[in-house]
Amino acid sequence: MKNSVYRAPKGTRDLVWPDSERRRSFIDLFSAIAGSAGYAEIVLPMFEHIEVFQRLGDGTDVVSKEMYDFEDKGGRNLALRPEQTASIVRSYAEHRPSLPWKVWYAGPNFRYERAQKGRFRQFDQVGIEALGTEDAYLDVEVIAIAWRFYESLGLKQVDLLLNSVGTLQDRIRYIEALSEYFEKQKNGLSTEAQETLISNPLRVLDSKRDEDIKVVSEAPSILEYLSDEAKNHFNKVQEGLNKLKIPYSVKPNLVRGLDYYVQTTFEFTTKSIDAAQDAIGGGGRYDGLAAEMGAPATPGVGFALGLDRTLMACEAEKTFIGPGQFLQVYVVDTTGGENSLVITDELRQKGFKVDRSFGNRSMKAQMKAADKSGAKIALIIGEDEVEKGVVTIRDLRGEEGQEEIASDSVIANLEKRLG
RNA sequence: GUGACCGUAGCUCAGCUAGGUUAGAGCACCUGUUUGUGGUACAGGAUGUCGGGGGUUCAAAUCCCCUCGGUCACCCCA
Numbered sequence: 001m002k003n004s005v006y007r008a009p010k011g012t013r014d015l016v017w018p019d020s021e022r023r024r025s026f027i028d029l030f031s032a033i034a035g036s037a038g039y040a041e042i043v044l045p046m047f048e049h050i051e052v053f054q055r056l057g058d059g060t061d062v063v064s065k066e067m068y069d070f071e072d073k074g075g076r077n078l079a080l081r082p083e084q085t086a087s088i089v090r091s092y093a094e095h096r097p098s099l100p101w102k103v104w105y106a107g108p109n110f111r112y113e114r115a116q117k118g119r120f121r122q123f124d125q126v127g128i129e130a131l132g133t134e135d136a137y138l139d140v141e142v143i144a145i146a147w148r149f150y151e152s153l154g155l156k157q158v159d160l161l162l163n164s165v166g167t168l169q170d171r172i173r174y175i176e177a178l179s180e181y182f183e184k185q186k187n188g189l190s191t192e193a194q195e196t197l198i199s200n201p202l203r204v205l206d207s208k209r210d211e212d213i214k215v216v217s218e219a220p221s222i223l224e225y226l227s228d229e230a231k232n233h234f235n236k237v238q239e240g241l242n243k244l245k246i247p248y249s250v251k252p253n254l255v256r257g258l259d260y261y262v263q264t265t266f267e268f269t270t271k272s273i274d275a276a277q278d279a280i281g282g283g284g285r286y287d288g289l290a291a292e293m294g295a296p297a298t299p300g301v302g303f304a305l306g307l308d309r310t311l312m313a314c315e316a317e318k319t320f321i322g323p324g325q326f327l328q329v330y331v332v333d334t335t336g337g338e339n340s341l342v343i344t345d346e347l348r349q350k351g352f353k354v355d356r357s358f359g360n361r362s363m364k365a366q367m368k369a370a371d372k373s374g375a376k377i378a379l380i381i382g383e384d385e386v387e388k389g390v391v392t393i394r395d396l397r398g399e400e401g402q403e404e405i406a407s408d409s410v411i412a413n414l415e416k417r418l419g
Numbered sequence: 420g421u422g423a424c425c426g427u428a429g430c431u432c433a434g435c436u437a438g439g440u441u442a443g444a445g446c447a448c449c450u451g452u453u454u455g456u457g458g459u460a461c462a463g464g465a466u467g468u469c470g471g472g473g474g475u476u477c478a479a480a481u482c483c484c485c486u487c488g489g490u491c492a493c494c495c496c497a
Binding site: 007118209268276277280281305364365368369384392 | 420450451453455456457458489490493495497
């Protein structure tokens with residue numbers, strides 16, 4: 001039973017009802033909100049040529065150590081997608097749809113890392129991407145869609161963290177200055193941070209270790225290195241958010257884990273989850289990515305939200321709770337099962353959620369199953385009922401008791417009771 | 420990749436410190452009390468390679484080693 005082969009692989013799990021249905025409703029709600037803003041669904045391959053993802057940045061963990069890569073029988077180097085933005089830009093470069101191109105997606109991503117609370121090797125994300133304009137109001141639209149989605153879920157403890165990492169040139173200048181500063185302060189940094197400094201200086205800003213926090217807090221701010229172009233863009237984003245009354249806080253050391261971001265970056269965190277992983281969503285602008293994949297230079301902006309973590313937050317805030325009832329009617333038949341075979345089929349065609357038991361069990365056992373099923377109503381068919389041409393209809397949840405009704409009035413009766 | 424804790428019935432766990440007859444409890448499940456009626460009560464029943472392998476011992480769920488798996492944290496991200 002506990003052997004290591006016949007079980008879900010590390011970092012994966014089986015989702016069964018009601019969790020499976022909650023996931024579906026989550027995606028349905030997201031689809032409705034993204035659709036209302038002109039975003040169309042896109043369904044992408046779960047794996048790509050590995051080069052697609054290497055565009056995320058050699059110095060990033062996602063590429064250097066978390067990639068599920070493999071060689072197929074044709075000798076192609078492929079990788080399960082660790083995220084979907086890169087695939088979308090690849091799809092854009094491949095098909096060149098007319099602009100603006102606005103798409104939403106939902107589905108699993110894969111990262112090879114140690115699982116912990118709120119972190120899995122296979123995890124679902126929903127997100128949107130919009131390509132084709134540098135207008136900062138598009139950044140605002142994108143952020144607003146995420147924000148309204150959280151509101152629709154009923155989440156109240158979400159914080160929007162906002163930053164600008166400037167243009168590509170700004171970022172290069174900033175990294176130089178930052179490296180210089182950290183080199184001088186090297187002795188005050190943890191050994192881990194010192195290693196990060198070599199591979200990706202920006203990431204040091206993200207460190208959670210106490211010793212680093214002091215050094216980081218006095219580090220030069222990206223905001224001082226923004227060009228006029230980047231400043232204007234960033235101001236317009238903030239102004240737009242203000243107009244929509246979406247609260248945010250500017251966090252200059254918010255740098256995201258993927259190298260392709262320029263200008264706007266943002267992240268959604270929650271206070272409600274009791275776990276170290278409190279980032280439930282994030283995104284930003286990636287104006288250079290399309291060109292890197294062989295398309296004409298095309299600006300883009302988007303976000304991804306973690307489905308599992310967001311649902312954890314919903315659970316903590318007691319909102320967007322799962323489906324209420326699974327079944328409406330349970331048919332109890334002690335005459336061999338043929339009568340229930342026919343009536344369940346009829347009722348199902350009428351749209352009722354109906355189940356029954358199999359295997360000629362005793363009435364008591366069937367009633368027990370009816371109760372456990374959660375159904376509101378039991379339809380009882382025994383010898384007496386068959387003789388009289390009636391069905392006993394019994395209220396399992398309320399005070400209404402039971403009554404015999406004519407067989408041909410069952411549907412009308414159920415419609416009245418279940419409304 | 421690093422660290423800490425954990426691994427006994429379907430689930431939650433006791434037993435392990437000072438090794439010793441057929442390994443326990445609660446919940447869930449099945450049957451009955453109720454010759455047609457669930458949710459309460461009572462009675463009975465089925466259920467375990469004590470994660471796996473090796474070692475110590477007359478004897479290991481219990482001690483030692485290895486291994487696999489889980490959880491949480493670091494790293495990083497959703």
